[in-house]
Structure formats: C-alpha cells, structure tokens
Amino acid sequence: MSPRLSGQVALITGECDALCLSLARSLLQEGAQVALAGSDGRGGSAAEAIGVRWYALDLRDHEASRAVIGNVVDQLGGIDVWLHHASPPDGASAAAGLDDICNCAQVVGENMKSRGAGRVIFLATVAGLFAPAGQALRNSQEAGLYMLTKSLAVDWAPLGLRVNAIARGVVQDAANPPDDHLLERIPLGRAARAQEMVEAALFLADDRESSFVTGEVLRVDGGWTAYHLFHPFDDAF
16 A cells, blocks of 8 residues: 555644654654644754755744745645644643634644645544643633534635544653553553554544544544542442
8 A cells, every 4th residue: 555645744833742753753754745834943853864855934923824825825835634633731831822723723724725636634532632731721722623623624724624532631741650540541552652643543534444533533543531530439330
C-alpha cells in the first residue's frame, strides 16, 4: 500500500513538544510535506533536524498568523491536513485562546475550501470532557475547542472538509512519569505511548480510512473517561 499522505501538505501548529515532533516524523514517513509553526524558538532546530519546514508563529497575533499560513500555502502549494496541538493555558503559558484558533481555522479553511478538500484535527486532552479541580481555564478552553470541532464539521462538510479532534489521556513521559494513583483510574492500567496518539491522528488524516468520520472527538485515553474518574464516586453505586 502506498503512503497514506503521499504528495500532500500537512501543517502542524501549536505546542512544539516531543509528541508534536513524533507527529511530524510520522507525517513525513507517510509521504507528506510537513510544515511546523510554533512560538517555541527551540522548535526550529528540532524541526529542521528531521526535515520539516519551520515557521515562527504566535497565534495571538492574527495578522502574523495569516501571513505565516499564506507563506505555507505559497511555498508548499496548499494545506491538505491541519493539525493543531493545543497547549494547556497555565498562567505564564503563551497558549492560544479559542478566538486565536478560530482565526487560524478561518485562514486555513479558506485554502481548503477553495480546493474542495481538507482535514482538520485538533489535539487536546480529556480535560475538555470533564472538570478536573483547579483547571477552570484549561477545562473551559478545551471544551470550547471540542464544540468548535463539531460546529466546523457541520458547516464545512458540504464543502468537502472534515474536522475532528483527539482527546488524549495520560501519555508516557520519561521526565514526568504519572503516579500510580492516576494510573489506577485508567481501565487499561497504563499511560499511552506517544505512537498511539500519532496513529489516531494518522487515521483521521487519511481519507481512505476515515472518509466518513467528521465532528468526532476521539478519546484515546485507555478508557479513563468511560470510568468513574474520582474514586469517591465509586462508593455511591
């Protein structure tokens, strides 16, 4: 079977971390030209080291966002897949708000709609599906992102575009391993491997595999949100 994204262009925006770079590598392996746009200056060297084009981008600057996306379109010929990796808004973070993501979606969508095809994937966490204590801003922003997913999917479906999201659970991180108490809440009993998130994204990006999937928030969480998330709830049943 030929590479899933042969000859296509994929744009990744948002947080440039290890998971983001894994996504970029896999998209390259599947035949796509890949552009990575983010505000982390360290991401540029990491992106270029794996053969990905790097663009400095702060989504909060709407005019600059339009200019950067325009450059991607001009230099690579269009955008077939846009994957936005949402970073948690934790005080000092430069994470984009929902208005900033909507602005970016409008610009990317204009290019996709002009060609009658495109896939949008928002990557966030399960915090948008329930309400962990002490994370009001993050919970609200991610819940809004999931509603944006559904709304754009409805509006853009007649134009040939598909819009989906991934709600990731706990992902393995050697530097910050999850504690056993957290893993006890996950029915599969472990954290996800980064590659499992990558495969979910590739599935949604591939028109051969997910051509009839749009408006979906795909939970890749080991059953976490299917289970009662807080142990005191167990005693009520």
